[in-house]
Amino acid sequence: MNIKDETNNALITLKKGGLILYPTDTVWGIGCDATNAIAVEKVFKLKQRSDDKSLICLVSDFKMLNEFIEDVPEVAYDILKYAAKPTSIIYDDPIRIAENIIAKDNTLAMRVVKDDFCKTLIRKFRKPIVSTSANISGTPTPRTYSEIDPLILEGVDYVVNLHRDKKNGKPSAIIKLGNDGSVKVIRK
Template identity: 70%
Template sequence: MRTEIENALAVLKRGGIILYPTDTVWGIGCDATHPDAIDRIYKLKQRAESKSMVCLVNDFKMLNQFVEDIPEVAYDILKYAAKPTTIIYDDPIRVSENIIASDNTLAIRVVQDDFCKQLCRKFRRPIVSTSANISGQKTPGSFSEISKEILYGVDYIVDLNRTGKSEKPSAIIKLSKDGHVKIIRE
C-alpha cells in the first residue's frame, strides 16, 4: 500500500487525476485546490460544472481547515454514523472555486478507509472524490465495471482492491449554519 500512496501522491502533486478505491465506491480524484485538475474531471465525466463533487479529508482537524464554521452537530453525526457519511457544509475555504456549488457549499467526507486516510494525511489537502463513471451512467459496483473511457482518461490507477465489490455510495446530509439539517441520500 505504501508504494500506491507514494505513486498517487506524485500524480496529485503535479495536478494529475487518479482512479482510486475509497471507503464507498471507486473514485476519480485530484487536488481540490487545483482548478485545472478539477476541470479535467468535469470533462472526463462529461459533467456540468454546476454539479459539485465530494472532497475527502482524513480527520476533523483537516476538515476545520477547509470549512469556515462547522456546526457542532456535524461532529456528532460523524461520530455516530453507521456508514460513510458526506456532509454538505456552508462557506468552504481554501479550495478551488470550481468545486464550490453555486450556493457556496461543499460536500466533504471524513474518510475511514486506511488508504484514503493516509493519502489525505500525506497530501495535506482535500482530495476530490467523484464516482468513476460518465455522468448519467450507473455507478460501477466494482473495478471491472469501470468504462475504458474513464480508465484511459486518468493519469494513474491505484493498484488496490481491484477484485472486490465496491461499497454503496455514502449517505449525504446538508447542514446549514442556521442549524437546518436535510438528508439528501440515506
C-alpha cells in the same frame, strides 16, 4: 504493489495536478487535488459532467475539515461519530478550495474517510482530494473495478493497484447542514 508504493505513486500524480482512479470507503472514485481548479476541470471533462453539479471532497480527519470549512456546526461531529456508514456532509462557506468545486450557494460536500488507504493518502497530501464516482455522467456507478468504463481508465493519469477484486459499497449518505442549524438528508 503495496500500500506504501501505491500511496507514493498517487501522491506524485496529485502533486502534478493529475487525476487518479482509486478505491474509496464507498465506490471506486476519480480524484484530484481539491485546491487545484485546473485539476477539478479535468474531472468534469472526463466525466462529461456539467460543472454546475457539485463534487465531494475527502479529508483525513476533523482537523483537516476545520482547515477547509469556515465554521463546522457542532452537530456535524456527532453525526460523523455515530454514522453507521460513510457520510458526506454539505457545509456552508468552504475556504481554500478551488472555486469551481464550490456550489453556487457557497456550499461543499466533505467526507471524513475511515478507509486506511484514503486516510494515509490524504494525510500525506495535506489537502482534501476530490472523490466522484468512476463513471461517465448519467451511466450507472460501477460496482467493481472491472465494470469501470475504458474511457475513465484511459482518462486518468494513475490507477491505484489496490482492492481491484473488492465489490464496492454504496455511495455515501449525504446530509446538508446549514450554519442556521438546519439539517436536511439528501441521500440515505
